[in-house]
Amino acid sequence: MKIQDLHTSAIIVEAAKDNVAVAKRLIQKESSFSYDNSTIVLLENIGIGERFAIDTIPAGSAVVQFGYPFGTSTGIKLGERISSANVVSQLPSHTRKRTKPPVLQLQPEYEKLTFNGYLRSNGSCGTRNYYLIIPTSMCASATAALIAEKFSGDFPGVDGVLALPTTEGCGCAGGLQIERYLTVIRNFVLHPNVAGVLLVDLGCEQTNAASVRCFFDNTGLGARTDLLIDWLTIQREGGVSKTVHAAKLLIAERLVSLSSMKRSECPISQLIIGTECGASDAFSGISANRVIGNAVDKVIYGGGSAIMSEIPEMRGAEPFLLPRMRDRKTIDKFMHIMRWYERLTHRLGYVMDDNLVPENRAGGLFNPYIKSLGAVMKGGTTPIEGVVEYGEAICGKGLHVMQGPGNDLESVTGLSASGSNIICFSTGRGTVTGSAIVPVIKISSTSELFERMSKDIDFDAGMVLCSQDVKMVVQNLGSLMLEKIIAVASGERTCAEQNHQRQFQVWTAGKLSL
Helix, strand or coil: CCEEEHHHCEECCCCCCCCEEEECCCECCCCEEEECCEEEECCCCECCCCEEECCCECCCCEEEECCEEEEEECCECCCCEECCCCEECCCCCCCCCCCCCCCCCCCHHHHCCEEEEEECCCCCEECCCEEEEEECCHHHHHHHHHHHHCCCCCECCECEEEECCCCCCCCCCCCHHHHHHHHHHHHHHCCCCEEEEEEEECCCCCCCHHHHHHHHHHHCCCCCCCCEEEEEEHHHHCCHHHHHHHHHHHHHHHHHHHCCCCCEEEEHHHCEEEEEEECCCCCCCCCHHHHHHHHHHHHHHCCCEEEECCHHHHCCCHHHHHHHECCHHHHHHHHHHHHHHHHHHHHCCCCHHHHCCHHHHHCCCCCHHHHHHHHHHHHCCCCEEEEECCCCCCCCCEEEEECCCCCHHHHHHHHHHCCCCEEEEEECCCCCCCCCCCCEEEEECCHHHHHHCCCCCCEECHHHHHCCCHHHHHHHHHHHHHHHHHHHHCCCCCHHHHCCCCCCCCCCCCCCCC
């Protein structure tokens, strides 16, 4: 059989470190490939997205992709398919070795970049300009939605009048659950993508107007002196119809005030990129997530920020993440939230491997650690400056980690509350999730997905899979991704926005979401 160049049929992410390759197409048993001055003969059929050994991997040795282990070999021959049959989901112990904190060097070529955004009184910059109708509880959610229906048209200076229906705010224990919900609400009110807010409460719920005002007073609304905030209580107004009528008059007046708002030049340092992945496949970490990570690096080199979450999808990626953390406090907080997830999962009788859904496995991700390594690629390579709780606003520039689940809707809501004004969302199998107030850029792992879901995907990272020089293509696509980010930040609408995908779902405290 003819000996082929391995790169025509498979991809190796870190050539100097990896001992596996990922098939880009269906490869027949006994196919022969040349690689690194040797010949690889496949011992079995290899499906798209499946891995095979490019070296003999003795029993007890690490199986490696992205330059990091994702399992332990039970004894794998050269050319053998990599699967749960010959890989134990067990990682070698790792120790953190670092004598000094990582250094971030800003780069002038990125520092000089700008976008056209909405400059706020506290110095932040919005990428959109929304008027929000926020119910303070589930009891007022339907009424808030009715109010928003009265404003379905286009309004000068405003990107939309939106309601945020919720299932939270009452009928639950107080304490952390209420505090988390109110933190998210407050940070949506303060978000630079928001110009005005009408808060609507029923009147007797745990999170009624008095309670929310008290929370806002105690935690502060920052320096958003430009923010228009109004309140209506359904019981006080005399019911739903009277509340809707009052809201209609009030909002119409506010929209006149907002109509003069214009975009102006803002530095790239005001961008905060939220990163997310959903419906991942074997190529998500190789192509889409690495392109996102490269673009995130460039934003941070320009003085900007980024947020990475989905804590269950970081388990097993500690050797990649811990050496990048700024200090012991950051490391300790990260390990605390990792252990919190593990304890909660165990207490409820589940396992964190449940994060690996059937479609992930069908897409080539057969164990949680290979999924995690691919997932964290979207955080790039810069130092990790801090760790924040779910929906808590980040403090300072650079890359941060947010406590949060892999659940797309809950994660995207948390990223928005933590300050993201753009979200880069990778997908391998295809997903349509958006955000209520933040533009979501969808990035496909393959060109096939990009073409099949062309009305839902904004950027094709599949070209990474067509090149022998993976790092160079990632670098080039990262530059194009940065251009896309700037265009969207300046007003270009994403597919999710055009399709009216405006999800809002708060992660309830104590709920196990993987």
